[in-house]
Amino acid sequence: MKLLELVDISYIYHSLDGETEAIKEVNIGVEEGGFTAIVGPSGSGKTTLLKIMAGLIKPSKGNVVKPDGVRISYMPQHDQLFEWRNILKNVTISAEIEKTDKKAAADYAEELLDKYGLGEFKKKRPSALSGGMRQRAALIRTLVSKPQLTLLDEPFSALDFQTRLYVSDDVWKILSSEKKSCVMVTHDISEAISIADTVVLLTKRPATVKAVYKIGLDRTAPPTVRREQPGFSEYFKTIFSDMEVGDE
């Protein structure tokens, strides 16, 4: 079953300086249980595409097809944890805004924080957490609403290289043990190959789909292990040579 389908999506930004064509006739289907990485050079239109998937902006052309009842949650490029709220209050913020069952949301949030090593930080402010912990907290916040599909915008880009490796293992472990389907946007080809089963490569702006790759690495292994598997570097070489250089 498809959780989401983009059909002939185009998007144009209008500003005082004129028009920017960001997305052009993009078709992408997101299967339940899958992990899709969307890769493209910087400025190609990845964030725009993810915001369209999240329903935050309406496409200029085309349709977003979503079966009734499919819940989607979106994790923006910067973690946007609020310093004036503690971690528990940060991860339950959408339940407050949406006026859903606050007690149930708080219980589930506590369960996730305990399970993923943030139990003792519930009452701490975001600045007390490391970059990796903040990222886990931001992910838990997107999971509290129990979405079927999570959309992650460059979830590791603010982290240094070493941290990025183990945080991507953490994020993958959380998403797979909570059985979430996922679409992640990144400019990093290795990151995409190591975590996803499908990689969609975008051209530079306006983004069109250049190619779709099925990644045949062991999906039960965490990203750091997949990076060592035979085949990884072949996928890298292929996608790297197909990727266009960005203009920004």
Ligand code: ADP
């Ligand atoms: P990416 O996430 O791949 O780096 P974006 O989706 O953020 O790319 O942006 C795609 C293009 O649209 C870029 O050229 C960017 O400058 C432009 N753009 C993004 N947001 C706006 C906006 N609010 N107004 C005008 N142009 C924008």
Ligand code: MG
């Ligand atoms: Mg972006």
